[in-house]
Amino acid sequence: RFILSAGHGSMLQYALLYLTGYDSVSIEDIKQFRQWESKTPGHPENFMTAGVEVTTGPLGQGIANGVGLAMAEAHLAAKFNKPDAKIVDHYTYVILGDGCNMEGVSGEACSYAGHLGLGKLIALYDDNHISIDGSTDVAFTEDVSKRFEAYGWHVLHVENGNTDLAAIEAAIAEAKAVTDKPSMIKVTTTIGYGSPNKANTAGVHGAALGNDEVKLTRDNLGWEYEPFVIPQDALNHMGKAVERGAGYESEWNQAFADYKAKYPAEAAEFERFLSGALPEGWDKVLPTYTAEDKALPTRKHSETCLNKLAPVLPELIGGSADLTHSNLTELKGIGDFQKGQYQNRNIHFGVREHGMGAICNGMALHGSGLIPYGATFLIFTDYMRAAIRLSALSLAGVIWVMTHDSIGQGEDGPTHQPIETLASLRAIPNLTVIRPADGNECSGAYKVAIERAKQNKPTLLAFSRQNVPNLAGTSMESATKGAYTVLDCEGTPELILIGTGSEVSLCVTAGEKLTAEGRKVRVVSMPSWELFEAQDAAYKESVLPKAVTKRLSVEAGASFGWHKYVGTEGDTVSIDRFGASAPGGVCMEKFGFSVDNVLAKAKALLG
Numbered sequence: 001r002f003i004l005s006a007g008h009g010s011m012l013q014y015a016l017l018y019l020t021g022y023d024s025v026s027i028e029d030i031k032q033f034r035q036w037e038s039k040t041p042g043h044p045e046n047f048m049t050a051g052v053e054v055t056t057g058p059l060g061q062g063i064a065n066g067v068g069l070a071m072a073e074a075h076l077a078a079k080f081n082k083p084d085a086k087i088v089d090h091y092t093y094v095i096l097g098d099g100c101n102m103e104g105v106s107g108e109a110c111s112y113a114g115h116l117g118l119g120k121l122i123a124l125y126d127d128n129h130i131s132i133d134g135s136t137d138v139a140f141t142e143d144v145s146k147r148f149e150a151y152g153w154h155v156l157h158v159e160n161g162n163t164d165l166a167a168i169e170a171a172i173a174e175a176k177a178v179t180d181k182p183s184m185i186k187v188t189t190t191i192g193y194g195s196p197n198k199a200n201t202a203g204v205h206g207a208a209l210g211n212d213e214v215k216l217t218r219d220n221l222g223w224e225y226e227p228f229v230i231p232q233d234a235l236n237h238m239g240k241a242v243e244r245g246a247g248y249e250s251e252w253n254q255a256f257a258d259y260k261a262k263y264p265a266e267a268a269e270f271e272r273f274l275s276g277a278l279p280e281g282w283d284k285v286l287p288t289y290t291a292e293d294k295a296l297p298t299r300k301h302s303e304t305c306l307n308k309l310a311p312v313l314p315e316l317i318g319g320s321a322d323l324t325h326s327n328l329t330e331l332k333g334i335g336d337f338q339k340g341q342y343q344n345r346n347i348h349f350g351v352r353e354h355g356m357g358a359i360c361n362g363m364a365l366h367g368s369g370l371i372p373y374g375a376t377f378l379i380f381t382d383y384m385r386a387a388i389r390l391s392a393l394s395l396a397g398v399i400w401v402m403t404h405d406s407i408g409q410g411e412d413g414p415t416h417q418p419i420e421t422l423a424s425l426r427a428i429p430n431l432t433v434i435r436p437a438d439g440n441e442c443s444g445a446y447k448v449a450i451e452r453a454k455q456n457k458p459t460l461l462a463f464s465r466q467n468v469p470n471l472a473g474t475s476m477e478s479a480t481k482g483a484y485t486v487l488d489c490e491g492t493p494e495l496i497l498i499g500t501g502s503e504v505s506l507c508v509t510a511g512e513k514l515t516a517e518g519r520k521v522r523v524v525s526m527p528s529w530e531l532f533e534a535q536d537a538a539y540k541e542s543v544l545p546k547a548v549t550k551r552l553s554v555e556a557g558a559s560f561g562w563h564k565y566v567g568t569e570g571d572t573v574s575i576d577r578f579g580a581s582a583p584g585g586v587c588m589e590k591f592g593f594s595v596d597n598v599l600a601k602a603k604a605l606l607g
Contacts, residue, residue, distance in 0.1 A: 098126075
């Protein structure tokens, strides 16, 4: 498997795809580099170009994705391989540059890769000493090799990466011989090699050479062919990859046929993983609740769901960024994923939120059917936002498990209390955000998240720290629609209360009081804007009739975005300032998340 972490060098990847026989990139596509709807965009995009494994561009993400791919390979090899049969056995290669090594996410991921001893991960560091600002001497003078040695990597150096191909080949062979740690090969190169005037300058980093310099470079390199003309002997040589690849595929198919004959149960499970199918009746294990069941934090319901799902979904694998016992994400009795224990499924990412995010993306993009999940406090999605965004962009079926989802987090104070966080996450295209109100909605949230993961789509789940009651009107199936009525009146309501998460119970209690006073009120639980928007117009009208303009949303987060649903005649119970350090219940009361305040605002709307 190959990742170009230095994604701005994407033409290298497109050229190699073309030369090695991929149908996805033609010479005409190469001529359309960085043009509208081209198969050769400015950075590699896995959803645009077959043969591109992951979407890279934001520096450092690719090497971290590579750690995820290597972890996926290690896990599947440990799970499925037998002493007399190997069906999972590949290396993960990454090309990264100076910029990747400057980014913190690469340090997080590479530190973790060294801890895990991922011997089939080989990174080639393009050490050209140039970034957009010029020589890296202005900002980046550390000894990268010593850093990687400290991480626990096997480190090699090719001093002449411009022309000494034999040395590069020998270094890769030496790296493959070291099986108990990842390898980093520093390859010292000259950026723009061959250009008489722009080699070894920032001027060649992100801009075309220009016609004059192109001519000088061609003359300097002795390249006599016209633009986009490839000599036939070069095409013939590179085309050998097609025949060689077909041979490898044939060998693997035979190996798998032998494996299937010896180990039919394991082979069937492996085939199911690869197909993206879910086991029959898998969702029947998700629990349901009644109003009489004990009030619990939704993070506790999340823990129950994960542990109900783990035995029936062996592809479920993940963990937390050092908050396992706060996020409640441990899969009981399944063991920790550690060096030499790759068959286990509890991953301890350490305090590395951004690295965790990019690693989870890599595991999902391995394409082998794994369902990775990564967990932290909701506020710390700020540390990993780039990875969450890339999961949505690159179609990575990751489940983001976020707890402590509001000012109800309490004593840790405003540094740990999300305010604008939900609104900012809802703004990411292709990311479904779900904030469940109780146990039934948590089960519905996991049903959606698992199904979306198999469709290569990410889901973010936001769970409470504090207890919430189980409500009479909720259900798992209704929650999958994004919004639905949990308390209703006869005829057309005068007012609609719309709540999410822990605030739905406030809406229900307020709705019951208003009903007792003779008002016609509907209460809607809205765990997911995105799921609701995916419903047809008739369903949306049945839940939020356009004729009912008096609406009040109640969510312990920013008001931003809610006017789409409450309109110009509605109002919000929300928080548009930072929180405070106090017990969670006190914070909720002081900031207006109480039945009394919901009633007051509702009555103000009713007049």
